[in-house]
Amino acid sequence: MKKVAVLTSGGDAPGMNACLRAVVRGALYHGLEVYGIKRGYDGMIRGDIYKMKSYSVSNILGQGGTILKSARSVEFRTKEGRAKAAEQLKSRGIEGLVVIGGDGTFTGAKLLYEEHGLPVVGAPGTIDNDLYGTDSTIGYDTAVNTALDAIDKIRDTANSHDRVFFIEVMGRDSGYIAVQTGIGGGAELVMVPETRTTIDNVISTLQQGWDREKSASIVITAEGDQEGSAQEIAAKVKAKCPDKDIKVTTLGHIQRGGSPSAYDRILASRLGLAALEGLVAGKECVMAGIIKNEVVYTSLEDAITKDKPLNQDLVRMINILSV
Amino acid sequence: MKKVAVLTSGGDAPGMNACLRAVVRGALYHGLEVYGIKRGYDGMIRGDIYKMKSYSVSNILGQGGTILKSARSVEFRTKEGRAKAAEQLKSRGIEGLVVIGGDGTFTGAKLLYEEHGLPVVGAPGTIDNDLYGTDSTIGYDTAVNTALDAIDKIRDTANSHDRVFFIEVMGRDSGYIAVQTGIGGGAELVMVPETRTTIDNVISTLQQGWDREKSASIVITAEGDQEGSAQEIAAKVKAKCPDKDIKVTTLGHIQRGGSPSAYDRILASRLGLAALEGLVAGKECVMAGIIKNEVVYTSLEDAITKDKPLNQDLVRMINILSV
Amino acid sequence: MKKVAVLTSGGDAPGMNACLRAVVRGALYHGLEVYGIKRGYDGMIRGDIYKMKSYSVSNILGQGGTILKSARSVEFRTKEGRAKAAEQLKSRGIEGLVVIGGDGTFTGAKLLYEEHGLPVVGAPGTIDNDLYGTDSTIGYDTAVNTALDAIDKIRDTANSHDRVFFIEVMGRDSGYIAVQTGIGGGAELVMVPETRTTIDNVISTLQQGWDREKSASIVITAEGDQEGSAQEIAAKVKAKCPDKDIKVTTLGHIQRGGSPSAYDRILASRLGLAALEGLVAGKECVMAGIIKNEVVYTSLEDAITKDKPLNQDLVRMINILSV
Amino acid sequence: MKKVAVLTSGGDAPGMNACLRAVVRGALYHGLEVYGIKRGYDGMIRGDIYKMKSYSVSNILGQGGTILKSARSVEFRTKEGRAKAAEQLKSRGIEGLVVIGGDGTFTGAKLLYEEHGLPVVGAPGTIDNDLYGTDSTIGYDTAVNTALDAIDKIRDTANSHDRVFFIEVMGRDSGYIAVQTGIGGGAELVMVPETRTTIDNVISTLQQGWDREKSASIVITAEGDQEGSAQEIAAKVKAKCPDKDIKVTTLGHIQRGGSPSAYDRILASRLGLAALEGLVAGKECVMAGIIKNEVVYTSLEDAITKDKPLNQDLVRMINILSV
Structure with a gap:
């Protein structure tokens, strides 16, 4: 050759x-x-x-x-x-x-x-x-670190306001990025395409935190999750828990770039x-x-x-x- | 006292x-x-x-x-x-x-x-x-740096794919964050509530870049812009330029947190x-x-x-x- | 228990x-x-x-x-x-x-x-x-990333001034951090305790770069190297190549901290x-x-x-x- | 023209x-x-x-x-x-x-x-x-942020070990970088060429912290300080306070580079x-x-x-x- x-x-x-x-x-x-x-x-x-x-x-x-x-x-x-x-x-x-x-x-x-x-x-x-x-x-490692850095920042706000945040990470049909950032970011819950998590599962997990007066909760959702986008999942949760302060961030293309x-x-x-x-x-x-x-x-x-x-x-x- | x-x-x-x-x-x-x-x-x-x-x-x-x-x-x-x-x-x-x-x-x-x-x-x-x-x-300075860091990352992808990106930054009714990140990030255009920028203005600015075969274009939009969210603006541009590769990122709450x-x-x-x-x-x-x-x-x-x-x-x- | x-x-x-x-x-x-x-x-x-x-x-x-x-x-x-x-x-x-x-x-x-x-x-x-x-x-992974970030910064200066930099990283008797940062930072040479690198080896490697008019050279030294600290190694090289612009940075304790x-x-x-x-x-x-x-x-x-x-x-x- | x-x-x-x-x-x-x-x-x-x-x-x-x-x-x-x-x-x-x-x-x-x-x-x-x-x-602003990032990392170690750190920043004959990073990094003391700070001043400031069982102390020194380099200053302090755990970091060329x-x-x-x-x-x-x-x-x-x-x-x- x-x-x-x-x-x-x-x-x-x-x-x-x-x-x-x-x-x-x-x-x-x-x-x-x-x-x-x-x-x-x-x-x-x-x-x-x-x-x-x-x-x-x-x-x-x-x-x-x-x-x-x-x-x-x-x-x-x-x-x-x-x-x-x-x-x-x-x-x-x-x-x-x-x-x-x-x-x-x-x-x-x-x-x-x-x-x-x-x-x-x-x-x-x-x-x-x-x-x-x-x-x-x-x-993959860089994307996970970028997502994690974003989650750390969002946690500052979540803690300051006692809020629930749904954060969507990339990964297409795979939950790898979601699981890694979930562990690395100390998320309360991670929703991935590989495992079925219902809206009732989400609410019962959040409820455990609310019962212990946990100040902030972060749920990481993989873009390929069966329940839909973070936006859609949050809307479904909000429909059942209308008094909770719920926010959504879709991390998007920042996960692809960077050194x-x-x-x-x-x-x-x-x-x-x-x-x-x-x-x-x-x-x-x-x-x-x-x-x-x-x-x-x-x-x-x-x-x-x-x-x-x-x-x-x-x-x-x-x-x-x-x- | x-x-x-x-x-x-x-x-x-x-x-x-x-x-x-x-x-x-x-x-x-x-x-x-x-x-x-x-x-x-x-x-x-x-x-x-x-x-x-x-x-x-x-x-x-x-x-x-x-x-x-x-x-x-x-x-x-x-x-x-x-x-x-x-x-x-x-x-x-x-x-x-x-x-x-x-x-x-x-x-x-x-x-x-x-x-x-x-x-x-x-x-x-x-x-x-x-x-x-x-x-x-x-x-303010931290939020601008956080947004800029995200824009730098997105530019990697924009350059690699010859894409147009619309990136929405925070600021409520103010264009301050948008203008600073626009200059700092080398954006082709910045859309702020203080100045009226029409969709035709947007397209004619982008067209100048396309004429010079500029590989990537970034438009920063302030959340309070009259033409709507980045999502909405991008949809209006796409309707008139259907063959262009256009993406949107809304930076969201990462701009509020961090050291x-x-x-x-x-x-x-x-x-x-x-x-x-x-x-x-x-x-x-x-x-x-x-x-x-x-x-x-x-x-x-x-x-x-x-x-x-x-x-x-x-x-x-x-x-x-x-x- | x-x-x-x-x-x-x-x-x-x-x-x-x-x-x-x-x-x-x-x-x-x-x-x-x-x-x-x-x-x-x-x-x-x-x-x-x-x-x-x-x-x-x-x-x-x-x-x-x-x-x-x-x-x-x-x-x-x-x-x-x-x-x-x-x-x-x-x-x-x-x-x-x-x-x-x-x-x-x-x-x-x-x-x-x-x-x-x-x-x-x-x-x-x-x-x-x-x-x-x-x-x-x-x-270990964090320390390597911290060291690498520092090396990336130093490369900006090395490139701008066509300089040789000797950069000392931690690791006690081990060359792990040095090797990882050497590859990640694109170093010309890595000196580790596990392998004997003489001052003549260093100079001949640098000479190859100088012959090709390579604008900048970076040598990573592990703190446990047999030839001594980066400071000492640089002095020995300078003694034999007095006309070269040689600088030294010892990264020190920043490698231990951080998120x-x-x-x-x-x-x-x-x-x-x-x-x-x-x-x-x-x-x-x-x-x-x-x-x-x-x-x-x-x-x-x-x-x-x-x-x-x-x-x-x-x-x-x-x-x-x-x- | x-x-x-x-x-x-x-x-x-x-x-x-x-x-x-x-x-x-x-x-x-x-x-x-x-x-x-x-x-x-x-x-x-x-x-x-x-x-x-x-x-x-x-x-x-x-x-x-x-x-x-x-x-x-x-x-x-x-x-x-x-x-x-x-x-x-x-x-x-x-x-x-x-x-x-x-x-x-x-x-x-x-x-x-x-x-x-x-x-x-x-x-x-x-x-x-x-x-x-x-x-x-x-x-200047970038150099201050780079130095500050390094100081934040060093503080992790200082806090973990109840140590005194002397950190030298750049600035030639000027104390600007030192003062900014001193305030931004929460230093106990800043030593600059513009003001005379004796070794006794240093020790009496540190002593106040030790009296209150402050776990860690950070002293920022400008490279142009009259008492010499951080290395020299630390040696003088150590000579008078031999039982204290004192470390030195000279930030060096990382301050010149980076985005x-x-x-x-x-x-x-x-x-x-x-x-x-x-x-x-x-x-x-x-x-x-x-x-x-x-x-x-x-x-x-x-x-x-x-x-x-x-x-x-x-x-x-x-x-x-x-x-």
Whole structure:
């Protein structure tokens, strides 16, 4: 293998740049030429591809977002689009591809491999931590810290006014961010898609606090919860407890940005290097992950489709610690 | 004067604790007894009042929220309620009161003075910076920094995806937070209640960026803007520009909490001490403020009712700098 | 077991309070009485012991330091001192002890168990991550993030002035903090006690950067490095490269304080609960740790004496990534 | 005036980039060509000068350091060097210069004006806040917040161990940073060059705390204090109080870096624009400053030589509030 390319795709996550830097410098270290593709599969189709040097990734280790940018591509969802994309790489002599992103990104990579035989290795970059084959995804730790910082601030107000706050965190269909921030933020309750929590459960938990004259209560809701958004859940609770002072905050996009945490910078560096070295070693159609502190390669098929259950130890802790 | 009391009321603001600390330690320094009233006027009516010592305010200088807590009081809006409240102080021999809060708090304080002759001095504690008689209110600088930190994070995503973001900041009827964060965050446009910005203005400003292939645009909207919430404004823009990738974030309550900035700690300390020393010097029914770096006392009447115009230099700058 | 006690000892670490909260709330959840001992073994000897309730640990989850405080105790190093200490617990009917701290703390705990049969379980609280039996110690992730934040700031200056900076981080005889911050901060070189790096090695690495006109270089040194402090190492390099602009910063005690990171809050909560539940389950003279994401109990003997080698993957990465 | 140039020089300060952005965009707004000079006067002599566009300053508003870089120039201190430098501008048709820096930078600018008639306007960029003619210099507010954040962290440890900490902050011959962080950090004592504080004063202040069993004491020392560095002061105190647990931290270069605060971004933007517009309006050999919230131009002569006294209100507050 002489030439490889790299792209970022899907929702941006803190640490994508650190991962990109590791791919580029790893490639140079192993004597390869390395090309950056701008705006994911969209740029691949359009041939927005440039040669990267060591200095191309200087001073990006601590930057949020992705310097390669990301975009949706309707055309890439067609067979013709993917053929065009593959041709862009072939015509440049590029023999392997590293993709940094989440399940949508990996679905596209898998098709590229299946339809055009292009070796691809993925690095899991998403704040949602919803990919099988790695204990943690790139950006997850930073997102949790950002959400936690926001919750700490909101607790100041909750305590000052003896209020109930419903705070919605990201995570799509996964409750990972919600559980981590729930424990880290000392929440009274965490509502996640993986477990059914009814409005009556919510009220009875809050009631325990009110009985002990607990001054403030914080409920963390995952965006994918069955009872709806934090806004909707709060409205349902308010309907049954009209005299309570209830507020809602939806943290939103602040969770995607910011300088990556130490954990994410190191994870991203390790996974970027592992993805590149996997490609060099002949891996095809896999994702590089870290499980129990060791690099592991999982087929993209498994990474996308297999379930990654919540750690039930953590769920149990919330009840004990908010006593 | 031998005994004074202090309370916090209204929405909490970072620095209220630092201000409280200065009132308490200032009182002790001047040989007075000082009493803390819990939960604002509500606690005053109920007699929830306790003697404070120097150590009562240890280690609170850097804490958000207010250890005296805050609450709304329906009863205090009645003449009878205020009579009860005044009696609670008189029966304890308390001869003066410092109130830390915003215009609602000062309205109550003014009535206490007018109806019961109780000397009151206010310290302006609100993130909105909407009080006449001080260049800056306690909590404003921290709220601006918190909002700015969020905007910096969102810009990572905006840049990575070439997106337009509408970000709503607090400020009630005032555009102060919006203008400061707009300049500090490099926004393309700031929408404030003080100036009329139509949806067509918004689109024509965004269009200038799109013409120059500017990768990302950020519009800051003040919560009191005439065109509605950020959510509503974005929907109106999207209706006219359906192909653009537009996102919305409402920063919400994170802006009220958190450890106060250096600026707010010092401002709060100065104003707490100035309020207390004003009371000792015989001031009645005034607010302590800092104008052009000097302590100034303004009648509560003026503080509440007079207008505090935006600095037009700053508004002008936004246009020049986002070129 | 009906009554247990808990103490913190040794250098404070962010997350000690979160761990304490988990011990206390875990004990109450399991129906035990729980006592807090102030100032470590010193307070144990003096009987500075009080009963803790659920609210005793309210709002400490996010606080740095330790509300139980820590102190050195010369007397506890004597057999007589330990006898007094054990007697203080026995006279109160306390049947088990959780100690939060590092190797000095555990050495003391082991003696208490051996000499007086008191069941003790340790929770590893130290920023140095130098304890065998757990992948990460409480406070380590926060210290790394604090150091990294400082390094990011210093890089601004290094880049602006084309300077070499030697930055000393904590870690006693361990290079863990140095390696993590070295990777996270994009350092050109990391000097740790576990590996011998000569001054000539330092200069030849710097020379590679100078040859490529790299604008700034950062060298991280662990406080236990064989070549001495950052100050000393910089002086030796300056002696051989007198025309270079070399600066030194010793990060010092800022690495011990601050609000714990999400990772440390969750780790501390898990380990506090695990320590308490280990005690309840009849464990004696062990430390609770987390290895590969599962709770593991290791004998205090092993925790203190066994070696915990640096992850060589990480050491290797530094060379590749700073190319 | 058709063409202007801009440089940064001296120690870097957070906000220099924001100021540069305002100079560049202000110049373009007023129809001028604008040139950036790399590495201060050194690059001016060497002709390291390039034309700047609007996008040249994109995404630098929130970045610490200076993208134009800074350097010392021995040659510029000679008359010949300055003649070469002036010639580089003249040969390019550059008719005016904005310099961003501190007193050394302004001394050079003044000579350029006097010897070669080049109109120069300065913008005060230094964390030390030691320039006459502006209430605040660019970078000062950020440096104070950075130092304060460090002090907050150290206080966690001080409280946990009942320790005395001596913390040295920057400021050269000025006590501004020390006084602000002293008040903001709740220090027991602040030692500044402007006021003589003897070791006996230090000990008697600390003794008051020890008498009241105050758990921790923090003394802030300015780097220019007459009693020496924090290290030296602590040694002198330790010599007289050998049984006390005394620690020292020298904050060092972290104070120079980091993303500028909201205050500094806005101040820098205003001063950059004011400097540019001053130049356009025909000002020569002045510094743009903000006094009492209005733009003011002061001769470089006065800016460098006149004294800027500490606000005595603030000094007085420290005694009252640490009671």
